[in-house]
Amino acid sequence: MAKRGGFGRFLGGIAGRPYDRLMNRLEKIADEFTGSALAAECDKFVKVVRRTLDEEQIDEEEHDLIMEEVEEIHPEGKSYPRLGDDTEEFYDDDLPDAPELNLGRRVDLDQLMRSRDGAFTGSFGRDEYEEYRQKMAEDFFKESDEAIASGDHEHMESQDPGHRVFHDVEDEARDLKRQIAQEMGVEVEEEGGDDDSxxxxxxxxxxxxxxxxxxxxxxxxxxxxxxxxx
Missing domain, CATH: 2.20.25 (N-terminal domain of TfIIb)
Known part of the structure; x- marks a missing residue:
């Protein structure tokens, strides 16, 4: 296994930070949806962003920047609260019986989606959130595969300490993609067979x-x- 060099950094750039992946997903939403469907996707996406913030994968400044971009593509020009705003509710009237927020601390999305009697009433639950995470992972896999197929990585070379070049970039791609998928919470099937080397x-x-x-x-x-x- 050769030392991971420039190609690893190349794939890392494709994957980006959680903020970059969210922005990439937002661009795809803007391209794929229009009208009321786009409005609904924007509302879903905002809740994904909030959960990502609660998991501390993005910070409050990145959250507010993403909200600005969502407002830009929303077909009705809907405004979404920033964390620095004085508004008392994060999702306005989208949630029935939504509790008022204490802006002095972060509030878990699951708490917001429970009614006062404890019943889970929100339409956007864990399954849809996991679906978004899976979609972003698939987008990354597709883009990285396309980059390899187009030859964008050919100027990158993996070398051992003796400065001999090993053309194992596909192996490195698989390893790095598997690592990123695990960080994103996506299950990756292990390939069978043992490597005696x-x-x-x-x-x-x-x-x-x-x-x-x-x-x-x-x-x-x-x-x-x-x-x-x-």
């Missing part, structure tokens, strides 16, 4: 055998690989 010792040291049969190792916590000399 790579293993990890009990002390965390990684071992990798190149195509010439030479072994390399990388101590736990380090980025560089070293040739193994018997």
């Amino acid at each position: 790579y293993r990890v010792d009990e002390d965390g040291t990684e071992w990798w055998q190149d195509d010439d049969g030479a072994w390399w190792y990388r101590p736990q916590g380090e980025e560089d690989w070293y040739p193994y000399e018997e």
